[in-house]
Amino acid sequence: MTEKLQFRDPALAREIAQKIRETALKDEQVKFCHVCGTHEWTITHYGLRSLLPQNVEVIAGPGCPVCIVPAAEIDEAVQLAQKGVVITCFGDVLRVPGSNMSLLEAKAAGADVRVVYSVSDAVEMAKREKDKEFVFFAVGFETTAPATAVEVLGKPPENFSFLVSHRLIPPAMELLLGVGDLNISGFIAPGHVSAIIGLKPYELFPRVYRMPTVVAGFEPIDVLMGIYMLLKQLAEGAARLENEYSRVVKWEGNPRALQMMSQAFAVTGGNWRGIGRLPNSALRLRDEFRAYEAREKFNVHVEQGKDILLGCECHLVIIGKIKPDECPMFMKACTPAKPVGACMVSSEGTCRVWATTATRSTK
Numbered sequence: 001m002t003e004k005l006q007f008r009d010p011a012l013a014r015e016i017a018q019k020i021r022e023t024a025l026k027d028e029q030v031k032f033c034h035v036c037g038t039h040e041w042t043i044t045h046y047g048l049r050s051l052l053p054q055n056v057e058v059i060a061g062p063g064c065p066v067c068i069v070p071a072a073e074i075d076e077a078v079q080l081a082q083k084g085v086v087i088t089c090f091g092d093v094l095r096v097p098g099s100n101m102s103l104l105e106a107k108a109a110g111a112d113v114r115v116v117y118s119v120s121d122a123v124e125m126a127k128r129e130k131d132k133e134f135v136f137f138a139v140g141f142e143t144t145a146p147a148t149a150v151e152v153l154g155k156p157p158e159n160f161s162f163l164v165s166h167r168l169i170p171p172a173m174e175l176l177l178g179v180g181d182l183n184i185s186g187f188i189a190p191g192h193v194s195a196i197i198g199l200k201p202y203e204l205f206p207r208v209y210r211m212p213t214v215v216a217g218f219e220p221i222d223v224l225m226g227i228y229m230l231l232k233q234l235a236e237g238a239a240r241l242e243n244e245y246s247r248v249v250k251w252e253g254n255p256r257a258l259q260m261m262s263q264a265f266a267v268t269g270g271n272w273r274g275i276g277r278l279p280n281s282a283l284r285l286r287d288e289f290r291a292y293e294a295r296e297k298f299n300v301h302v303e304q305g306k307d308i309l310l311g312c313e314c315h316l317v318i319i320g321k322i323k324p325d326e327c328p329m330f331m332k333a334c335t336p337a338k339p340v341g342a343c344m345v346s347s348e349g350t351c352r353v354w355a356t357t358a359t360r361s362t363k
Helices: 010-023 037-045 071-082 103-108 119-128 145-153 169-176 191-197 204-209 220-236 255-264 287-292 314-318 350-356
Strands: 030-034 056-060 086-089 113-115 134-140 160-166 186-190 213-216 241-243 265-272 276-285
Touching: 010 220, 030 037, 030 220, 037 056, 037 186, 037 220, 037 350, 056 220, 071 086, 071 103, 071 134, 071 160, 086 103, 086 119, 103 113, 119 134, 119 145, 119 160, 134 145, 145 160, 145 255, 145 265, 160 276, 160 287, 169 186, 169 191, 169 204, 169 276, 186 191, 186 220, 191 213, 191 255, 213 220, 255 265, 276 287, 314 350
Parallel strands: 030 056, 030 186, 086 113, 086 134, 134 160, 186 213, 213 241
Antiparallel strands: 265 276
């Protein structure tokens, strides 16, 4: 089966779906939570929810790195842009709403905001245009943080700095366990984040919270296997940490990436859109790299951002409390062409996934 998991196999998918139906506890409502935008895309695009028994539900947690960027940090980037600094960022950050405007709106008003494919592209721009100040808006989870760390440690040019908005997944997972009436029965942990951090950061979920946890990959069969493995644990009355994605994820993760992250960043508390402030959930530049900290370099200060927009319920979608089509704005005032909430902006946002995928199931 390990060899087959590397490929799409409809017959194997049907076999696993049958095992899921046989294993699910018939008299118990089960709710599994994933924290990955790519998992939601796979589940929705391939209609995997339609293969599950009625009493097995999979909800989407805060797994979209763009969706959880707080409005205050978008405001900081906008403020920098309005000061004449060149802002470089990934494309899906452009339309994320700030308190008053997005980076795309700032660009339309004349600010120099540029889309890059990597932080190294931004560094090269700064080297070529020495008469301008450049800032890289570093958004993302543990998956993208190592690339930022490489450039921090590589001593970028003097006209380059970082607006760091990296977040860490395990603290958000722990927070979800305390959200009233979510009643999570198990976690599907993200494969790409886990390829960096390994399995150890998830140990507390089965050990402390008795919460079954499975790291899963991104093929439909990966996700189905992850659900089956969680159901097996529940049927056995067990709570274990298991690795479905063993062809990519190792126990120790990526030691070199973790070392670079540790050298470049310190762990701190941070705000998450839709969640609030979580301790030990964000990264900041270490003190020895303060010269590259854009907030200090350009005296950026934002009192408080406006995360929740009137009528938009992205904050409830982000934590899995409601499904996208339960938001009154979904596909009415808020569409992929004109997103109101952050969840409709990125291809990994739950609302965007539901809006652009015809095979979704609301079960």
